[in-house]
Amino acid sequence: xxxxxxxxxxxxxxxDIELKELKKSYRxxxxxxxxxxxxxxxxxxxxxxxxxxxxxxxxxxxxxxxPETRAANLEEFKETTNVAGIEDFQHKGMLLEITYxxxxxxxxxxxxxxxxxxxxxxxxLNRFAKRNIYPNYLYRKSKKTAEHx
Numbered sequence: 680x681x682x683x684x685x686x687x688x689x690x691x692x693x694x695d696i697e698l699k700e701l702k703k704s705y706r707x708x709x710x711x712x713x714x715x716x717x718x719x720x721x722x723x724x725x726x727x728x729x730x731x732x733x734x735x736x737x738x739x740x741x742x743x744x745x746p747e748t749r750a751a752n753l754e755e756f757k758e759t760t761n762v763a764g765i766e767d768f769q770h771k772g773m774l775l776e777i778t779y780x781x782x783x784x785x786x787x788x789x790x791x792x793x794x795x796x797x798x799x800x801x802x803x804l805n806r807f808a809k810r811n812i813y814p815n816y817l818y819r820k821s822k823k824t825a826e827h828x
Contacts, residue, residue, distance in 0.1 A: 680773050680789050683744065683817075686737035696745040705738045743819040744788075752820060759783045760813055765804050770795040775812065776821065787816040 687696075690704045710716075712731045717724040742748055749756075763781035770776075775790035775798075794811060801807035 682740070683788060686741050689734070689737050690741060692741070696741050698742065698745055698747050701738065701741055701745065705734065708734045740819075743821075744817060749818075755783075756785070756818070756820070759785070760809065765808065768798070775816075777808070777812075783820060784822045785818050786821045787812055787818045789816055 687693075690701060690708070692701065692704075709731065712727050712734060714724060714727045714731055717727050759779050759781055763779040763783070765777055766780045767778040768775060770790065770792070773789050773791065775787040775795060776784060777787065778784045790812065798804065798807050798812070
């Protein structure tokens with residue numbers, strides 16, 4: 680959640696993420712902080728490189744959790760969470776990462792340790808996730824591994 684707040688602040692996003700406004704803000708920030716804009720030896724060149732990487736990472740991250748992106752990928756998410764079983768999962772801070780048998784991996788934000796422990800202790804992992812994780816937490820697809828044989 681800290682990451683989401685930090686990136687929203689960077690791009691000036693108040694509430695919901697609108698891709699059109701995000702793209703506009705991204706372009707303006709890149710123009711301002713592009714490393715090529717600064718001369719060799721300029722003390723701000725190193726700062727510009729760090730900021731430009733942060734801007735690019737933040738843009739891709741916010742696009743991945745934007746309502747438009749999630750709506751466009753909803754069918755794939757439903758297919759994965761309803762059909763493919765959970766292969767592995769891990770929790771760090773308030774982030775739950777679940778890898779599925781079809782190779783997809785999704786991150787769920789704001790999952791507390793208490794909920795994670797309940798998930799670990801659940802005798803029906805998929806059912807617990809369908810009832811307590813999927814409908815209640817903001818998510819994004821983080822990666823897709825090679826197709827399983």
